[in-house]
Amino acid sequence: ACTAASAMLPCSIVDAFAAEGGEFTGNPAAVVVLGAAAPGAWAPRSPCEGAHWPEDAYLLAVAKEFNLSETAYVAALPAADGADAAALPRFGLRWFTPAAEVALCGHATLAAAHALFERGAVPSGACAIAFDTLHSGELVVEREEAASDGAGGARYAMDFPADPPGGDMRAAAGEGAVAGEACLSPANVAAALGVEDAQVRTVARGRFDYLVELETPSAVAAVEPNLAAVCRGMLANADAANADPAHPYPARGVIVASAGGGDGEYAGVDFVSRAFFPNLNID
Structure with a gap:
């Protein structure tokens, strides 16, 4: 008690x-x-x-x-x-x-x-x-x-209230992007999460969090994030560069997810996800 x-x-x-x-x-x-x-x-x-x-x-x-x-x-x-x-x-x-x-x-x-x-x-x-x-x-x-x-x-x-994420934010991460936008490039996102570049399908922002979609459930299971990079890049810098009235809250963290299905342990699963919120002491 x-x-x-x-x-x-x-x-x-x-x-x-x-x-x-x-x-x-x-x-x-x-x-x-x-x-x-x-x-x-x-x-x-x-x-x-x-x-x-x-x-x-x-x-x-x-x-x-x-x-x-x-x-x-x-x-x-x-x-x-x-x-x-x-x-x-x-x-x-x-x-x-x-x-x-x-x-x-x-x-x-x-x-x-x-x-x-x-x-x-x-x-x-x-x-x-x-x-x-x-x-x-x-x-x-x-x-x-x-x-x-x-x-x-x-x-x-x-x-629960729906929180549909916006479009793929990697479109702003090309040549000429400012620092915050560039941190959302596939290479930088992959480096922050400890996965291969090719595994990153989508990077989007919801009301509270960033959502990174990976190619496979096994890629989600293999994520080994650099939490300092997640805080410094994906959260703080990207929020500053992509100010959006629809997302007035600072990002709490990053959700990494993929569709389920296929063979093996994910055959009967709709999706798999993991969440990393280092700014809130949740890692």
């Missing part, structure tokens, strides 16, 4: 996206369930109206202590006046890495939903919950209970 404002707060470490029956697999996230606070002890943060949060410095310190890629903080929200009885239970949700608060995180949202259901924090009979977030709007997570024989465990479905 964590301690805040002289209260013990329940916390869990949840392995999200874990293989069925596989202990210590998946992507771990810490989840801290915030209880009711004395008036004025914690500060409400819009748009999670009604939720009371400890100071940001405390939330960051706890995330550093867990030292996982993400720590999720959840707080129950009061029902709105006149809300329909069938309205989804609502919780405020925020995510912190060991270095900063982030605007959106998938696996920690899944972990938070699982922790709330397993702890009995969700009203009996509810099969979905809604999270109010500071920067990503409403996120809904639905839970499908395990089969009557208990096989397979509960399953979850998450409704």
Whole structure:
């Protein structure tokens, strides 16, 4: 348990996206369930109206202590006046890495939903919950209970905002490109990620991250990034050179992905991906 404002707060470490029956697999996230606070002890943060949060410095310190890629903080929200009885239970949700608060995180949202259901924090009979977030709007997570024989465990479905990346940014990385644009050339991207030039198919920018598409899943598995080069080149310089009102946030990091399929271990997989966020102490 964590301690805040002289209260013990329940916390869990949840392995999200874990293989069925596989202990210590998946992507771990810490989840801290915030209880009711004395008036004025914690500060409400819009748009999670009604939720009371400890100071940001405390939330960051706890995330550093867990030292996982993400720590999720959840707080129950009061029902709105006149809300329909069938309205989804609502919780405020925020995510912190060991270095900063982030605007959106998938696996920690899944972990938070699982922790709330397993702890009995969700009203009996509810099969979905809604999270109010500071920067990503409403996120809904639905839970499908395990089969009557208990096989397979509960399953979850998450409704997240789409973040389609823009066009291939390598078009600006040719002759005459400024330093930031040039860092997105296939040769420089490949060098930063530790792969062959020919493996780089596309470099694009989404709302929060750069997306690098490689030719094969095995190339994604083989990535050995030079994290200093990723920070210095692909993130800082490229952002400065490619200022875009559609992408007002500094890039958090780089997602490296490819289509799945084919033979071998990726035959039944739609896609594979890895993420590197050295600016957020996630590598």
